[in-house]
Amino acid sequence: MPSIKHPFDPESLYQVDEEGNIRVSNGNQWGVFTREGRHLSGDIRHADPQLCVWVGNNPGQENQLRSTAVTAKRTL
Amino acid sequence: MSEAYKPLDPETMPRSPGITYQQLLDQDSRSVPDVLRLQSPKDMGLQRYSVKRYTSAAWHELEVERLWKKVWQFTCREEDIPEPGDHYRYDIAGMSFLIVRTETGELKAYPNACLHRGRMLKEFDGNAAELRCPFHGFCWKLDGQLKDIPADWDFPQINQSEFSLPEIPLAVWAGFIFINPDQNCDPFDAFIKDLAEQFERWNLGGLYKQAHAAKVMPCNWKIAQEAFCEAFHVNATHPQIMRSIGDVNSQVDVWENCARVITAGGTHSPLLTDVSNPDLIRAMMDLDHDAEVPEIPEGVSLRTFLADRSRESLKAIAGDRAETYCDAELMDSLDYTLFPNFHPWGAFNGIVYRFRPNGNDHRSSIMECMMLAPFEGERPPAAQVHWLKEDETWSSVLGFLGKVFDQDSFNMPKVQQGLEATYMDGIVLSGYQESKVRWLHHKLTEWVGE
Ligand code: FES
Ligand SMILES: [Fe+2]
Numbered sequence: 001m002p003s004i005k006h007p008f009d010p011e012s013l014y015q016v017d018e019e020g021n022i023r024v025s026n027g028n029q030w031g032v033f034t035r036e037g038r039h040l041s042g043d044i045r046h047a048d049p050q051l052c053v054w055v056g057n058n059p060g061q062e063n064q065l066r067s068t069a070v071t072a073k074r075t076l
Numbered sequence: 077m078s079e080a081y082k083p084l085d086p087e088t089m090p091r092s093p094g095i096t097y098q099q100l101l102d103q104d105s106r107s108v109p110d111v112l113r114l115q116s117p118k119d120m121g122l123q124r125y126s127v128k129r130y131t132s133a134a135w136h137e138l139e140v141e142r143l144w145k146k147v148w149q150f151t152c153r154e155e156d157i158p159e160p161g162d163h164y165r166y167d168i169a170g171m172s173f174l175i176v177r178t179e180t181g182e183l184k185a186y187p188n189a190c191l192h193r194g195r196m197l198k199e200f201d202g203n204a205a206e207l208r209c210p211f212h213g214f215c216w217k218l219d220g221q222l223k224d225i226p227a228d229w230d231f232p233q234i235n236q237s238e239f240s241l242p243e244i245p246l247a248v249w250a251g252f253i254f255i256n257p258d259q260n261c262d263p264f265d266a267f268i269k270d271l272a273e274q275f276e277r278w279n280l281g282g283l284y285k286q287a288h289a290a291k292v293m294p295c296n297w298k299i300a301q302e303a304f305c306e307a308f309h310v311n312a313t314h315p316q317i318m319r320s321i322g323d324v325n326s327q328v329d330v331w332e333n334c335a336r337v338i339t340a341g342g343t344h345s346p347l348l349t350d351v352s353n354p355d356l357i358r359a360m361m362d363l364d365h366d367a368e369v370p371e372i373p374e375g376v377s378l379r380t381f382l383a384d385r386s387r388e389s390l391k392a393i394a395g396d397r398a399e400t401y402c403d404a405e406l407m408d409s410l411d412y413t414l415f416p417n418f419h420p421w422g423a424f425n426g427i428v429y430r431f432r433p434n435g436n437d438h439r440s441s442i443m444e445c446m447m448l449a450p451f452e453g454e455r456p457p458a459a460q461v462h463w464l465k466e467d468e469t470w471s472s473v474l475g476f477l478g479k480v481f482d483q484d485s486f487n488m489p490k491v492q493q494g495l496e497a498t499y500m501d502g503i504v505l506s507g508y509q510e511s512k513v514r515w516l517h518h519k520l521t522e523w524v525g526e
Contacts, residue, residue, distance in 0.1 A: 002364060003364045003365045003366070004316055004364070004365050005365045006315060007315050007316070007318045007319055007345075007348055007351075008311075008315065008348075013365065036486070048315060049486070050312065050313055050314065050315060050483050050486065051315055051316060053482060053483050053486050054314075054315075054316050054479065054483060055316075057469065057471050057479045057482055058471075059469065059471035059472045059475065059478065059479070060472070063472050063473055064472075064473060064474070064475055065286075065287035065288075065289060065447070065459065065462060065473045065474065066286050066287045066447060066449075
């Protein structure tokens with residue numbers, strides 16, 4: 001499952017769970033959020049919405065307009 | 077150059093801590109082209125710009141009259157209409173134009189309207205031997221001359237030799253077809269000069285359009301556009317890439333009709349301390365937080381290492397030319413803007429953005445991304461535009477790049493809504509990092525007014 005640690009808060013790990021929601025954990029604490037960052041459950045009540053958007057966005061390959069699009073890694 | 081822009085001294089102007097872009101270029105493993113050594117920072121004051129620019133229908137109407145009806149603007153690529161009879165429909169803010177390839181291969185632009193009772197001549201892009209109106213059958217040749225009026229005995233008032241389609245000024249730069257709806261406009265060459273000089277080395281005319289995606293965005297076109305005109309938003313909008321790009325020490329350069337933001341890749345944000353090389357590579361390649369990453373050989377800088385990999389993969393499509401590309405050209409975001417809405421990337425990314433109003437709805441816009449690519453031998457056919465539906469993501473068609481757009485897009489309707497709810501009367505812009513946005517607003521003031 002995709003996972004990333006927040007650059008400003010490196011103890012916080014953002015992961016996609018089985019339901020496609022975002023699980024944020026920090027030590028023993030955790031919280032579950034929608035892919036837009038709305039809190040669903042758990043003691044961690046706030047997450048960075050943009051990192052939820054990022055980690056939850058996992059496109060399929062079938063409609064990609066060019067094969068290299070997924071590996072073009074530089075943009076703002 | 078407008079008097080509103082005062083040159084700044086790059087050595088003494090206020091800037092972010094951390095390595096400058098020019099210092100990074102000093103470490104390049106190849107010789108760096110002159111165009112990257114240009115520096116043109118400008119002091120354009122610190123004034124606010126009215127929120128009405130984004131929220132008012134009356135402001136949009138002024139923008140149509142004074143900007144969209146008067147300015148040179150990109151329509152399509154030459155390779156979108158390669159054969160005689162090929163035509164492309166370009167719409168902007170309630171106007172519609174036809175860009176046509178004639179029998180002789182010449183390009184012409186006409187208002188997309190029949191000279192009888194005004195029906196749109198072509199509603200789709202396509203190919204036709206003549207331009208015949210589907211209403212009563214008035215017909216023009218591809219070069220705009222009248223060809224046929226059914227029952228012409230009934231139109232004694234029409235002088236057939238003078239009943240040609242009005243011609244709209246058209247010009248081509250690097251395979252991009254521009255038009256100006258104003259038949260008395262200023263020449264194109266002077267308009268494009270700054271940009272054209274800087275792109276000589278990168279020859280976008282030698283590329284073909286490999287992909288093209290478009291989507292209607294729920295915000296004013298300037299909100300969408302300005303999301304791509306500074307790197308300051310990276311820390312909040314794209315936190316995942318801060319480990320691999322120098323966001324707030326981007327170099328921003330402003331000329332008369334064009335501006336650019338250069339953001340270095342393969343270096344970390346000055347807003348972070350202690351980023352390890354493996355974390356930087358993971359951020360750059362969108363890998364999981366604990367993924368294995370390649371070892372960097374002793375004595376090779378990280379930027380050079382990553383640039384070498386990029387150079388190798390480019391060789392497959394660009395051949396030995398790739399050897400002449402310096403590290404910066406392979407690693408960095410060179411985001412150029414030609415006023416008012418055309419955004420070709422410098423170097424070899426081949427990315428081009430365009431933003432424009434969606435008809436006359438000032439609360440929605442059309443955002444497009446084209447990808448140009450090199451080719452060997454015969455020019456491949458140009459990709460058709462792929463329209464994303466409201467609920468479709470950019471990532472579904474543009475992969476990693478699209479994932480980044482989806483974060484920008486996540487903000488856009490909220491910026492529109494926030495600007496409609498705000499009590500402030502003008503937006504606040506930083507002095508340097510957001511100076512491309514400030515330049516766009518200066519230009520808008522020149523063209524449209526306050
Ligand atoms: S921090 Fe830029 S809009 Fe709020
Ligand atoms: Fe962005």
